[in-house]
Amino acid sequence: MYDLLLINACVITVNKAHDVFDKGYVAVKGDHIAAVGPMAELGGQLPNAKRCVDLSGHAVLPxxxxxxxxxxxxxxxxxGEHLSGNETDFWTIMAEDVYYRSSDEEFWYAEGALAAAERVKFGTTTxxxxVGSTPRIDWIAPVGANLAGSSSVGIRQFSGIGTANAPWPKMARYYNKDGSFTEREVDPNEALANTEASLKAYTGKFPLATPIVAPGNMGRRKGMDPETSIIHNRRMYELSREYNVPLHTHAYGGDVQFLWDHTPEVLGPWxxxxxxxxxxxxxxxxxxKTGTYVFHGPTTNAHWYGHCPVMKMLDKGINLAVITDGTAPDRSFDLWRDMKNVQIIQRYEYRTRNLLPCGKVLELVTIEPAKALGIDHLVGSLEVGKKADIIAVDVMQPHLAPFGVMPVQRLVYHAMGQDVDWTIVNGKVVMEDRRLMLTDEKALLRRAGEAFETMMKRLNRPELIDNPRLYDIRQGQAK
Ligand SMILES: [Zn+2]
Structure with missing residues (x-):
């Protein structure tokens, strides 16, 4: 007997054979997919299931x-989006003011729940x-609070800290209940002990949320001498291998060469x-040649000022996935937007309209990132034995109708995050008909709003929300 049976949907498996069943079903037992295929193979006889959902008018995907x-x-x-202009430093300093000097555990919990709610409602299951813009390395509580907040929504979450970026020194504040605080200077080397401490404290603590190693940058680290950079790079790698968790970081021109020259063992598919x-x-x-993954964010600041040669990388056989970099200052956690964004930007760059076909783009936000995180045997496609991480998109809407022919293209070109109707993670329904099932959404939003108010009071920087040039062509204001 199955626990959950989804029937009569257009099932897009994203498996190796690229199977799409125009009228298909997915059966779930416990936390995994027990069967998937065309309705015809059931021979008109529905198997026994504790719950059967008729998803006519929906597309079902991983x-x-x-x-x-x-x-x-x-x-x-x-x-502060108007403060960035060409000088990203303004925004970086603001982020440090918020994350190191205006936040408490409640901020990280409430934000973790809010982010997970946004992602789940857009169909992101992993x-x-x-944790932070560059990670907050002076205490591990933000990692724990983020994992706990994310878990309350039911998402499969990986959150981590690691070596943080310059400028140094940084001051960190710790708030008391009455609003008073203590303050101390943070040493960059605290990242080494605290990254390990967060792995020790939180590994296995949450069923679906895992601490990982996520330094702000790897390679040639700004504001750090080369020898210390090498020690940090090596230690981040060692910790990720020791705890068998993904190693994830920002990197730019020169960083890969630096890693290759000094710690080549760091580079690999992990x-x-x-x-x-x-x-x-x-x-x-x-x-x-190392199989290292590139995560490309089409709408990131880095991609305005620099260039990530996506087509060239794919031609060279470099492993690549598309990511959101949500959600500040100007982004969204809606991966559907970024499926379209990556196509638009590559097609504009090469003045060719059929680059990056929709099937490939869908793989770049499902099975490819799953491989990079070392969990492609568990998620990333709808296949028997994998974890039941499944979404259903409501296709009975004007912008998707008539739905039937070319379903993959119809979704990638025309669907939006809000079209996702059902989200199932590890066999559990976490969103049904756009309602979050494990948490009270209104309470979650209220709590996030209160955490925001508290943070803004501590921050006391009115210029971050006050943009006197909002309607000018060039809004950037220098200071
Ligand atoms: Zn980032």
């Missing part, structure tokens, strides 16, 4: 896998978050590098 975002960003999105702009030809060859 849950999306978002390989990169930032814990904290859902409560800083939009803030999510990666770096490592994912976002946003990967500015690499040399040699670095692209190193990525291709």
């Amino acid at each position: 849950g999306l896998v978002d390989g990169h975002g930032h814990a904290g960003h859902c409560l800083t999105k939009t803030l 999510a990666v978050s770096m 490592l994912s590098l976002t946003h990967s702009t500015g690499y040399s030809e040699e670095e692209l060859d190193i990525l291709a």
